[in-house]
Amino acid sequence: MTSRRDFLRKAAMATAALSVGQFIPAVSGGRNRIIGASDLIRVGVIGVNSRGLALASSFAKMPLCEVTCLCDCDAKALERCQAQIVKQTGKAPRCFADIRKMLEYKDFDVAVIAMPDHWHAAAAIMALQAGKHVYLEKPTSYCPAENELLIKAASMSGKVITAGNQRRSWPNVIAAIEAVKDGTIGEVRYAKSWYSINRPSIGRGKEVPVPEHLDWNLWQGPAPRRPFHGNYVHYNWHWFYHWGTGEALNNGTHFVDILRWGLGVDYPTLVTSVGGRFRYQDDWEFPDTQMITFQFGNKAAGSWEGRSCNSTPLDGFGVGVAFYGENGTILLGGGNEYKLVDMKGTVVKHKFSTELTFEPGNLVNPSEKLDQIHFKNFFDAIRLGTKLNSDIVNACISTQLVQLGNIAQRTGTALHIDPATGRIIGNPEAQKLFSREYEPGWEIKL
Numbered sequence: 001m002t003s004r005r006d007f008l009r010k011a012a013m014a015t016a017a018l019s020v021g022q023f024i025p026a027v028s029g030g031r032n033r034i035i036g037a038s039d040l041i042r043v044g045v046i047g048v049n050s051r052g053l054a055l056a057s058s059f060a061k062m063p064l065c066e067v068t069c070l071c072d073c074d075a076k077a078l079e080r081c082q083a084q085i086v087k088q089t090g091k092a093p094r095c096f097a098d099i100r101k102m103l104e105y106k107d108f109d110v111a112v113i114a115m116p117d118h119w120h121a122a123a124a125i126m127a128l129q130a131g132k133h134v135y136l137e138k139p140t141s142y143c144p145a146e147n148e149l150l151i152k153a154a155s156m157s158g159k160v161i162t163a164g165n166q167r168r169s170w171p172n173v174i175a176a177i178e179a180v181k182d183g184t185i186g187e188v189r190y191a192k193s194w195y196s197i198n199r200p201s202i203g204r205g206k207e208v209p210v211p212e213h214l215d216w217n218l219w220q221g222p223a224p225r226r227p228f229h230g231n232y233v234h235y236n237w238h239w240f241y242h243w244g245t246g247e248a249l250n251n252g253t254h255f256v257d258i259l260r261w262g263l264g265v266d267y268p269t270l271v272t273s274v275g276g277r278f279r280y281q282d283d284w285e286f287p288d289t290q291m292i293t294f295q296f297g298n299k300a301a302g303s304w305e306g307r308s309c310n311s312t313p314l315d316g317f318g319v320g321v322a323f324y325g326e327n328g329t330i331l332l333g334g335g336n337e338y339k340l341v342d343m344k345g346t347v348v349k350h351k352f353s354t355e356l357t358f359e360p361g362n363l364v365n366p367s368e369k370l371d372q373i374h375f376k377n378f379f380d381a382i383r384l385g386t387k388l389n390s391d392i393v394n395a396c397i398s399t400q401l402v403q404l405g406n407i408a409q410r411t412g413t414a415l416h417i418d419p420a421t422g423r424i425i426g427n428p429e430a431q432k433l434f435s436r437e438y439e440p441g442w443e444i445k446l
Protein backbone atom coordinates (compact mmCIF):
# COMPACT_ATOMS: atom_id res chain seq x y z
CA MET A 1 0.00 0.00 0.00
CA THR A 2 1.22 3.50 -0.75
CA SER A 3 2.31 5.36 2.38
CA ARG A 4 0.95 8.83 3.08
CA ARG A 5 4.44 10.26 2.42
CA ASP A 6 4.61 8.47 -0.96
CA PHE A 7 1.16 9.69 -1.79
CA LEU A 8 2.07 13.29 -1.03
CA ARG A 9 5.22 13.04 -3.14
CA LYS A 10 3.24 11.56 -6.04
CA ALA A 11 0.51 14.14 -5.68
CA ALA A 12 3.09 16.94 -5.79
CA MET A 13 4.72 15.42 -8.89
CA ALA A 14 1.36 14.93 -10.55
CA THR A 15 0.57 18.56 -9.89
CA ALA A 16 3.80 19.66 -11.53
CA ALA A 17 3.24 17.32 -14.50
CA LEU A 18 -0.28 18.55 -15.10
CA SER A 19 0.89 22.16 -14.80
CA VAL A 20 -2.65 23.27 -14.04
CA GLY A 21 -1.51 26.61 -12.74
CA GLN A 22 -5.07 27.78 -12.77
CA PHE A 23 -5.82 25.43 -9.89
CA ILE A 24 -2.69 25.85 -7.77
CA PRO A 25 -1.66 29.46 -7.57
CA ALA A 26 2.03 29.76 -6.64
CA VAL A 27 1.12 32.66 -4.43
CA SER A 28 -2.51 32.98 -3.59
CA GLY A 29 -4.61 35.97 -2.54
CA GLY A 30 -5.81 35.90 1.07
CA ARG A 31 -2.78 35.15 3.13
CA ASN A 32 -0.07 35.25 0.45
CA ARG A 33 1.00 31.75 1.22
CA ILE A 34 2.48 29.07 -1.01
CA ILE A 35 0.39 25.92 -1.27
CA GLY A 36 2.44 22.78 -0.73
CA ALA A 37 2.04 19.03 -0.44
CA SER A 38 0.94 19.31 3.20
CA ASP A 39 -2.18 21.03 1.87
CA LEU A 40 -3.58 17.72 0.64
CA ILE A 41 -7.37 17.69 1.03
CA ARG A 42 -9.01 14.32 1.68
CA VAL A 43 -12.58 14.10 0.45
CA GLY A 44 -15.46 11.80 1.40
CA VAL A 45 -18.47 11.75 -0.93
CA ILE A 46 -21.92 10.87 0.44
CA GLY A 47 -24.63 9.79 -2.03
CA VAL A 48 -22.79 8.56 -5.11
CA ASN A 49 -25.37 7.45 -7.65
CA SER A 50 -25.50 10.24 -10.22
CA ARG A 51 -24.34 13.71 -9.17
CA GLY A 52 -22.22 12.21 -6.38
CA LEU A 53 -20.49 9.88 -8.86
CA ALA A 54 -19.65 12.88 -11.07
CA LEU A 55 -18.46 14.89 -8.06
CA ALA A 56 -16.29 12.04 -6.76
CA SER A 57 -14.71 11.63 -10.17
CA SER A 58 -14.14 15.37 -10.59
CA PHE A 59 -12.76 15.90 -7.07
CA ALA A 60 -10.40 12.94 -7.63
CA LYS A 61 -8.92 14.87 -10.58
CA MET A 62 -8.17 17.97 -8.49
CA PRO A 63 -4.50 18.49 -7.64
CA LEU A 64 -3.60 17.80 -4.00
CA CYS A 65 -6.91 16.09 -3.39
CA GLU A 66 -7.62 12.46 -2.62
CA VAL A 67 -11.07 10.84 -2.43
CA THR A 68 -10.47 8.64 0.61
CA CYS A 69 -14.00 7.44 1.34
CA LEU A 70 -17.47 7.04 -0.11
CA CYS A 71 -20.86 6.49 1.44
CA ASP A 72 -24.13 5.22 -0.01
CA CYS A 73 -26.97 3.10 1.34
CA ASP A 74 -27.26 1.56 -2.13
CA ALA A 75 -24.48 -1.03 -2.40
CA LYS A 76 -24.62 -0.99 -6.20
CA ALA A 77 -24.09 2.77 -6.44
CA LEU A 78 -21.26 2.51 -3.92
CA GLU A 79 -19.51 -0.27 -5.78
CA ARG A 80 -19.78 1.54 -9.12
CA CYS A 81 -18.34 4.74 -7.70
CA GLN A 82 -15.50 2.94 -5.96
CA ALA A 83 -14.62 1.19 -9.24
CA GLN A 84 -14.60 4.58 -10.99
CA ILE A 85 -12.15 6.06 -8.48
CA VAL A 86 -9.92 2.98 -8.63
CA LYS A 87 -9.88 3.28 -12.42
CA GLN A 88 -8.86 6.93 -12.19
CA THR A 89 -6.38 6.84 -9.33
CA GLY A 90 -5.39 3.22 -8.71
CA LYS A 91 -6.51 3.57 -5.09
CA ALA A 92 -9.72 2.26 -3.53
CA PRO A 93 -11.60 4.67 -1.30
CA ARG A 94 -13.04 3.12 1.86
CA CYS A 95 -16.78 2.43 1.56
CA PHE A 96 -19.53 3.00 4.11
CA ALA A 97 -23.27 2.30 3.97
CA ASP A 98 -24.10 4.38 7.05
CA ILE A 99 -23.24 8.09 7.13
CA ARG A 100 -22.93 7.98 10.92
CA LYS A 101 -20.15 5.38 10.65
CA MET A 102 -18.41 7.33 7.90
CA LEU A 103 -18.40 10.49 10.01
CA GLU A 104 -16.51 8.58 12.72
CA TYR A 105 -13.75 7.85 10.18
CA LYS A 106 -10.84 10.19 10.70
CA ASP A 107 -9.09 10.07 7.32
CA PHE A 108 -11.02 12.76 5.53
CA ASP A 109 -11.38 16.53 5.83
CA VAL A 110 -14.25 17.40 3.49
CA ALA A 111 -17.73 15.86 3.21
CA VAL A 112 -19.26 16.25 -0.24
CA ILE A 113 -23.03 15.73 0.04
CA ALA A 114 -25.06 14.65 -3.00
CA MET A 115 -27.90 12.82 -1.26
CA PRO A 116 -31.63 13.40 -1.90
CA ASP A 117 -32.91 16.78 -0.72
CA HIS A 118 -34.62 15.56 2.46
CA TRP A 119 -31.15 14.61 3.72
CA HIS A 120 -29.24 17.79 2.80
CA ALA A 121 -29.43 19.93 5.93
CA ALA A 122 -29.33 16.97 8.33
CA ALA A 123 -26.25 15.46 6.68
CA ALA A 124 -24.46 18.80 6.40
CA ILE A 125 -25.07 19.57 10.07
CA MET A 126 -23.90 16.08 11.10
CA ALA A 127 -20.73 16.53 9.02
CA LEU A 128 -20.00 20.00 10.45
CA GLN A 129 -20.50 18.63 13.96
CA ALA A 130 -18.03 15.83 13.13
CA GLY A 131 -15.45 18.53 12.30
CA LYS A 132 -15.62 18.25 8.50
CA HIS A 133 -15.68 21.02 5.92
CA VAL A 134 -18.73 20.63 3.69
CA TYR A 135 -19.53 20.89 -0.03
CA LEU A 136 -23.34 20.68 -0.03
CA GLU A 137 -25.31 20.14 -3.20
CA LYS A 138 -28.18 22.53 -3.83
CA PRO A 139 -30.83 23.00 -2.59
CA THR A 140 -29.34 23.64 0.83
CA SER A 141 -32.33 22.04 2.53
CA TYR A 142 -35.76 20.46 2.24
CA CYS A 143 -37.69 23.30 3.98
CA PRO A 144 -37.02 26.89 5.19
CA ALA A 145 -36.66 26.03 8.89
CA GLU A 146 -33.71 23.80 7.95
CA ASN A 147 -31.95 26.78 6.34
CA GLU A 148 -32.08 28.56 9.68
CA LEU A 149 -30.62 25.49 11.45
CA LEU A 150 -27.92 25.10 8.83
CA ILE A 151 -26.78 28.73 9.04
CA LYS A 152 -26.61 28.43 12.83
CA ALA A 153 -24.72 25.12 12.71
CA ALA A 154 -22.25 26.53 10.17
CA SER A 155 -21.44 29.54 12.30
CA MET A 156 -21.05 27.35 15.42
CA SER A 157 -18.70 24.94 13.63
CA GLY A 158 -15.94 27.26 12.40
CA LYS A 159 -15.70 24.98 9.34
CA VAL A 160 -15.93 26.00 5.69
CA ILE A 161 -19.22 25.15 3.99
CA THR A 162 -20.11 25.95 0.40
CA ALA A 163 -23.04 25.03 -1.83
CA GLY A 164 -23.20 23.42 -5.28
CA ASN A 165 -24.33 26.66 -6.96
CA GLN A 166 -21.33 26.24 -9.24
CA ARG A 167 -22.30 29.01 -11.65
CA ARG A 168 -21.20 31.49 -8.96
CA SER A 169 -17.63 30.52 -10.01
CA TRP A 170 -18.01 30.41 -13.81
CA PRO A 171 -15.99 33.27 -15.35
CA ASN A 172 -18.57 34.53 -17.87
CA VAL A 173 -21.43 34.31 -15.35
CA ILE A 174 -19.31 36.44 -13.00
CA ALA A 175 -18.62 38.84 -15.91
CA ALA A 176 -22.36 39.05 -16.70
CA ILE A 177 -23.23 39.89 -13.10
CA GLU A 178 -20.47 42.52 -13.03
CA ALA A 179 -21.98 44.03 -16.20
CA VAL A 180 -25.45 44.03 -14.59
CA LYS A 181 -24.07 45.75 -11.52
CA ASP A 182 -21.79 48.29 -13.22
CA GLY A 183 -24.63 49.96 -15.10
CA THR A 184 -23.90 48.56 -18.59
CA ILE A 185 -27.66 48.34 -19.20
CA GLY A 186 -28.65 51.11 -16.81
CA GLU A 187 -30.66 50.46 -13.70
CA VAL A 188 -32.12 46.94 -13.47
CA ARG A 189 -35.38 46.47 -11.59
CA TYR A 190 -36.72 43.26 -13.11
CA ALA A 191 -35.19 39.89 -13.94
CA LYS A 192 -36.72 36.61 -14.99
CA SER A 193 -35.31 33.11 -14.82
CA TRP A 194 -36.49 29.86 -16.40
CA TYR A 195 -35.84 26.19 -16.94
CA SER A 196 -37.36 23.96 -19.61
CA ILE A 197 -37.01 20.27 -20.39
CA ASN A 198 -39.13 17.32 -21.63
CA ARG A 199 -39.55 14.84 -18.82
CA PRO A 200 -41.58 11.65 -19.32
CA SER A 201 -44.29 10.43 -16.97
CA ILE A 202 -43.17 8.56 -13.83
CA GLY A 203 -46.31 6.41 -13.96
CA ARG A 204 -48.18 4.98 -11.00
CA GLY A 205 -45.91 3.15 -8.57
CA LYS A 206 -47.02 0.49 -6.14
CA GLU A 207 -45.57 -0.98 -3.02
CA VAL A 208 -42.87 -3.50 -3.90
CA PRO A 209 -40.13 -5.25 -1.90
CA VAL A 210 -37.10 -3.05 -1.24
CA PRO A 211 -34.21 -4.14 -3.51
CA GLU A 212 -31.61 -6.16 -1.63
CA HIS A 213 -28.84 -3.68 -2.40
CA LEU A 214 -30.74 -0.73 -0.85
CA ASP A 215 -31.08 0.15 2.86
CA TRP A 216 -34.47 1.91 2.76
CA ASN A 217 -34.27 2.93 6.43
CA LEU A 218 -31.01 4.84 5.85
CA TRP A 219 -32.28 6.28 2.56
CA GLN A 220 -35.29 7.77 4.41
CA GLY A 221 -33.12 9.05 7.29
CA PRO A 222 -34.80 12.15 8.76
CA ALA A 223 -38.07 11.72 6.81
CA PRO A 224 -40.97 9.90 8.50
CA ARG A 225 -41.17 6.28 7.32
CA ARG A 226 -43.17 5.27 4.26
CA PRO A 227 -43.49 1.97 2.39
CA PHE A 228 -41.19 1.54 -0.62
CA HIS A 229 -42.68 2.12 -4.07
CA GLY A 230 -41.11 1.10 -7.37
CA ASN A 231 -40.97 4.65 -8.75
CA TYR A 232 -39.14 6.52 -5.95
CA VAL A 233 -35.47 5.50 -6.19
CA HIS A 234 -33.31 6.72 -7.84
CA TYR A 235 -34.02 10.26 -8.95
CA ASN A 236 -37.85 10.30 -9.12
CA TRP A 237 -38.07 11.17 -5.40
CA HIS A 238 -37.52 14.75 -6.73
CA TRP A 239 -41.23 14.89 -7.67
CA PHE A 240 -42.70 13.76 -4.30
CA TYR A 241 -43.45 16.24 -1.50
CA HIS A 242 -42.16 13.87 1.18
CA TRP A 243 -38.53 13.87 -0.03
CA GLY A 244 -38.15 16.14 -3.00
CA THR A 245 -38.55 19.81 -3.77
CA GLY A 246 -39.77 19.75 -7.39
CA GLU A 247 -38.30 21.29 -10.52
CA ALA A 248 -38.30 24.67 -8.81
CA LEU A 249 -35.51 23.57 -6.46
CA ASN A 250 -34.04 20.85 -8.65
CA ASN A 251 -33.16 23.36 -11.34
CA GLY A 252 -34.77 26.67 -10.43
CA THR A 253 -32.42 27.16 -7.47
CA HIS A 254 -29.42 27.66 -9.78
CA PHE A 255 -31.11 30.40 -11.77
CA VAL A 256 -32.97 32.13 -8.94
CA ASP A 257 -29.59 32.30 -7.18
CA ILE A 258 -28.12 34.15 -10.18
CA LEU A 259 -31.21 36.39 -10.42
CA ARG A 260 -30.91 37.38 -6.75
CA TRP A 261 -27.15 37.92 -7.10
CA GLY A 262 -27.59 40.24 -10.09
CA LEU A 263 -30.47 42.21 -8.58
CA GLY A 264 -28.58 42.53 -5.29
CA VAL A 265 -31.58 41.47 -3.18
CA ASP A 266 -32.07 39.10 -0.28
CA TYR A 267 -35.44 37.92 1.05
CA PRO A 268 -38.56 39.11 -0.82
CA THR A 269 -41.64 40.83 0.58
CA LEU A 270 -44.22 38.92 -1.50
CA VAL A 271 -44.15 35.51 -3.22
CA THR A 272 -46.80 33.98 -5.50
CA SER A 273 -46.99 30.87 -7.66
CA VAL A 274 -49.31 29.46 -10.30
CA GLY A 275 -49.11 26.14 -12.15
CA GLY A 276 -49.90 22.46 -11.75
CA ARG A 277 -49.16 18.90 -12.76
CA PHE A 278 -50.77 19.42 -16.15
CA ARG A 279 -49.06 17.13 -18.68
CA TYR A 280 -49.56 13.64 -17.20
CA GLN A 281 -51.84 12.05 -14.65
CA ASP A 282 -49.41 10.05 -12.52
CA ASP A 283 -47.76 10.02 -9.07
CA TRP A 284 -45.74 13.22 -9.68
CA GLU A 285 -46.91 15.69 -6.99
CA PHE A 286 -45.10 18.98 -7.73
CA PRO A 287 -46.13 21.19 -10.67
CA ASP A 288 -44.64 20.38 -14.08
CA THR A 289 -45.59 23.89 -15.15
CA GLN A 290 -44.97 26.70 -12.73
CA MET A 291 -44.50 30.45 -12.55
CA ILE A 292 -43.19 31.88 -9.28
CA THR A 293 -43.01 35.65 -8.77
CA PHE A 294 -41.00 37.58 -6.20
CA GLN A 295 -41.52 41.18 -5.10
CA PHE A 296 -38.55 42.76 -3.32
CA GLY A 297 -40.30 45.74 -1.72
CA ASN A 298 -40.10 48.75 -4.04
CA LYS A 299 -36.57 47.82 -5.12
CA ALA A 300 -37.13 45.08 -7.71
CA ALA A 301 -39.20 42.15 -8.92
CA GLY A 302 -38.27 38.75 -10.32
CA SER A 303 -39.76 35.51 -11.59
CA TRP A 304 -38.99 31.86 -12.29
CA GLU A 305 -40.77 29.85 -14.96
CA GLY A 306 -40.44 26.07 -14.96
CA ARG A 307 -41.62 23.78 -17.76
CA SER A 308 -40.75 20.15 -17.08
CA CYS A 309 -42.70 18.88 -20.08
CA ASN A 310 -42.11 21.50 -22.79
CA SER A 311 -38.54 22.45 -23.64
CA THR A 312 -39.22 25.34 -26.03
CA PRO A 313 -36.45 27.89 -25.38
CA LEU A 314 -37.02 31.48 -24.28
CA ASP A 315 -34.82 34.13 -25.90
CA GLY A 316 -32.72 31.38 -27.46
CA PHE A 317 -31.94 29.59 -24.21
CA GLY A 318 -33.67 26.50 -22.82
CA VAL A 319 -32.60 27.61 -19.34
CA GLY A 320 -31.42 31.00 -18.22
CA VAL A 321 -31.77 34.38 -16.60
CA ALA A 322 -32.58 37.74 -18.20
CA PHE A 323 -31.84 41.07 -16.54
CA TYR A 324 -33.88 43.92 -18.01
CA GLY A 325 -32.28 47.36 -17.68
CA GLU A 326 -33.14 50.91 -18.74
CA ASN A 327 -30.91 50.63 -21.82
CA GLY A 328 -30.80 46.97 -22.69
CA THR A 329 -30.87 43.38 -21.50
CA ILE A 330 -28.28 40.90 -20.29
CA LEU A 331 -29.16 37.29 -21.10
CA LEU A 332 -27.47 34.29 -19.52
CA GLY A 333 -28.02 30.71 -20.68
CA GLY A 334 -27.23 27.65 -18.62
CA GLY A 335 -23.59 27.69 -19.70
CA ASN A 336 -20.55 29.89 -19.32
CA GLU A 337 -21.76 32.69 -21.59
CA TYR A 338 -23.90 35.79 -21.79
CA LYS A 339 -25.38 38.12 -24.39
CA LEU A 340 -25.82 41.85 -24.23
CA VAL A 341 -28.89 42.94 -26.20
CA ASP A 342 -29.77 46.55 -27.04
CA MET A 343 -33.26 48.07 -26.94
CA LYS A 344 -33.83 47.11 -30.60
CA GLY A 345 -33.23 43.47 -29.76
CA THR A 346 -29.80 43.36 -31.46
CA VAL A 347 -27.12 41.25 -29.80
CA VAL A 348 -24.26 43.76 -29.38
CA LYS A 349 -21.97 41.43 -27.44
CA HIS A 350 -21.77 37.67 -26.97
CA LYS A 351 -19.24 36.63 -24.36
CA PHE A 352 -18.40 32.94 -24.28
CA SER A 353 -15.45 30.60 -23.95
CA THR A 354 -14.39 27.90 -26.39
CA GLU A 355 -12.47 26.02 -23.69
CA LEU A 356 -14.57 26.31 -20.57
CA THR A 357 -17.91 25.19 -21.91
CA PHE A 358 -21.04 23.50 -20.68
CA GLU A 359 -21.60 20.31 -22.73
CA PRO A 360 -25.39 19.83 -23.05
CA GLY A 361 -24.99 16.33 -24.62
CA ASN A 362 -22.95 15.10 -21.64
CA LEU A 363 -25.62 13.81 -19.26
CA VAL A 364 -23.17 12.58 -16.63
CA ASN A 365 -20.88 15.52 -15.96
CA PRO A 366 -21.62 18.39 -18.36
CA SER A 367 -19.52 21.12 -16.76
CA GLU A 368 -16.58 19.37 -15.08
CA LYS A 369 -13.87 21.91 -15.94
CA LEU A 370 -16.09 24.79 -14.89
CA ASP A 371 -17.15 23.03 -11.70
CA GLN A 372 -13.50 22.49 -10.79
CA ILE A 373 -13.12 26.28 -10.61
CA HIS A 374 -15.85 26.17 -7.96
CA PHE A 375 -14.03 23.36 -6.10
CA LYS A 376 -10.82 25.40 -6.23
CA ASN A 377 -12.60 28.36 -4.68
CA PHE A 378 -13.79 26.02 -1.88
CA PHE A 379 -10.29 24.57 -1.39
CA ASP A 380 -8.77 28.08 -1.32
CA ALA A 381 -11.23 29.02 1.42
CA ILE A 382 -10.11 25.98 3.44
CA ARG A 383 -6.37 26.40 2.81
CA LEU A 384 -6.02 30.16 2.63
CA GLY A 385 -9.17 31.60 4.17
CA THR A 386 -10.18 33.32 0.93
CA LYS A 387 -13.80 34.30 0.30
CA LEU A 388 -16.27 31.69 -0.88
CA ASN A 389 -18.15 32.38 -4.11
CA SER A 390 -21.21 30.51 -2.77
CA ASP A 391 -21.34 31.00 0.98
CA ILE A 392 -23.98 29.17 2.98
CA VAL A 393 -25.99 32.26 3.97
CA ASN A 394 -26.49 33.33 0.36
CA ALA A 395 -27.14 29.76 -0.76
CA CYS A 396 -29.78 29.35 1.96
CA ILE A 397 -31.49 32.63 1.04
CA SER A 398 -31.70 31.58 -2.63
CA THR A 399 -33.00 28.13 -1.68
CA GLN A 400 -35.55 29.70 0.65
CA LEU A 401 -36.94 32.01 -2.04
CA VAL A 402 -37.83 29.01 -4.17
CA GLN A 403 -39.12 26.99 -1.20
CA LEU A 404 -41.46 29.90 -0.45
CA GLY A 405 -42.61 29.70 -4.09
CA ASN A 406 -43.50 26.04 -3.57
CA ILE A 407 -45.34 26.86 -0.34
CA ALA A 408 -47.33 29.56 -2.18
CA GLN A 409 -48.15 26.96 -4.85
CA ARG A 410 -49.19 24.23 -2.42
CA THR A 411 -51.38 26.53 -0.32
CA GLY A 412 -52.75 28.51 -3.27
CA THR A 413 -51.97 31.73 -1.39
CA ALA A 414 -49.78 34.79 -1.88
CA LEU A 415 -47.15 34.80 0.87
CA HIS A 416 -46.24 38.02 2.66
CA ILE A 417 -42.66 37.70 3.86
CA ASP A 418 -40.67 39.61 6.47
CA PRO A 419 -37.67 40.70 4.34
CA ALA A 420 -35.45 40.89 7.42
CA THR A 421 -35.91 37.21 8.34
CA GLY A 422 -37.42 35.40 5.35
CA ARG A 423 -40.29 34.22 7.54
CA ILE A 424 -43.94 34.06 6.45
CA ILE A 425 -46.23 36.69 7.98
CA GLY A 426 -49.58 35.27 9.20
CA ASN A 427 -51.01 32.45 7.03
CA PRO A 428 -50.97 29.47 9.46
CA GLU A 429 -51.49 26.95 6.64
CA ALA A 430 -48.32 28.16 4.89
CA GLN A 431 -46.45 28.37 8.22
CA LYS A 432 -46.96 24.61 8.63
CA LEU A 433 -44.89 23.98 5.51
CA PHE A 434 -42.06 26.20 6.77
CA SER A 435 -40.75 23.20 8.74
CA ARG A 436 -41.32 19.45 8.65
CA GLU A 437 -41.95 16.50 10.93
CA TYR A 438 -39.01 14.15 11.48
CA GLU A 439 -38.80 10.44 11.99
CA PRO A 440 -38.45 9.99 15.79
CA GLY A 441 -34.76 9.64 16.63
CA TRP A 442 -33.69 11.42 13.42
CA GLU A 443 -34.49 15.02 14.45
CA ILE A 444 -31.81 17.61 13.59
CA LYS A 445 -30.00 18.64 16.75
CA LEU A 446 -27.70 21.64 17.17
Ligand SMILES: NC(=O)c1ccc[n+]([C@@H]2O[C@H](COP(=O)([O-])OP(=O)(O)OC[C@H]3O[C@@H](n4cnc5c(N)ncnc54)[C@H](O)[C@@H]3O)[C@@H](O)[C@H]2O)c1
Nearest residue numbers: 047049050051072073074077114115137164218219234235
Ligand atom coordinates in the same frame (compact mmCIF):
# COMPACT_ATOMS: atom_id res chain seq x y z
N1 LIG B 1 -25.18 21.19 -8.79
C1 LIG B 1 -25.69 20.51 -9.78
O1 LIG B 1 -25.54 20.87 -10.94
C2 LIG B 1 -26.46 19.25 -9.50
C3 LIG B 1 -26.70 18.36 -10.56
C4 LIG B 1 -27.42 17.21 -10.30
C5 LIG B 1 -27.89 16.95 -9.01
N2 LIG B 1 -27.64 17.84 -8.00
C6 LIG B 1 -28.14 17.57 -6.63
O2 LIG B 1 -27.50 16.40 -6.14
C7 LIG B 1 -28.38 15.66 -5.31
C8 LIG B 1 -28.42 14.20 -5.76
O3 LIG B 1 -29.02 14.13 -7.03
P1 LIG B 1 -28.95 12.80 -7.93
O4 LIG B 1 -29.56 13.11 -9.21
O5 LIG B 1 -27.57 12.27 -7.88
O6 LIG B 1 -29.92 11.83 -7.07
P2 LIG B 1 -29.93 10.23 -7.02
O7 LIG B 1 -31.21 9.82 -6.43
O8 LIG B 1 -29.54 9.68 -8.33
O9 LIG B 1 -28.72 9.89 -6.02
C9 LIG B 1 -28.78 10.10 -4.64
C10 LIG B 1 -27.89 9.08 -3.96
O10 LIG B 1 -27.91 9.33 -2.55
C11 LIG B 1 -27.98 8.06 -1.91
N3 LIG B 1 -28.44 8.16 -0.53
C12 LIG B 1 -29.70 8.30 -0.03
N4 LIG B 1 -29.70 8.25 1.30
C13 LIG B 1 -28.41 8.05 1.67
C14 LIG B 1 -27.78 7.88 2.91
N5 LIG B 1 -28.45 7.88 4.06
N6 LIG B 1 -26.43 7.71 2.94
C15 LIG B 1 -25.71 7.69 1.78
N7 LIG B 1 -26.27 7.81 0.57
C16 LIG B 1 -27.61 8.00 0.51
C17 LIG B 1 -28.90 7.25 -2.80
O11 LIG B 1 -28.85 5.87 -2.53
C18 LIG B 1 -28.38 7.64 -4.17
O12 LIG B 1 -27.30 6.80 -4.54
C19 LIG B 1 -29.74 16.36 -5.41
O13 LIG B 1 -29.97 17.08 -4.24
C20 LIG B 1 -29.62 17.27 -6.60
O14 LIG B 1 -30.37 18.44 -6.45
C21 LIG B 1 -26.93 18.97 -8.24
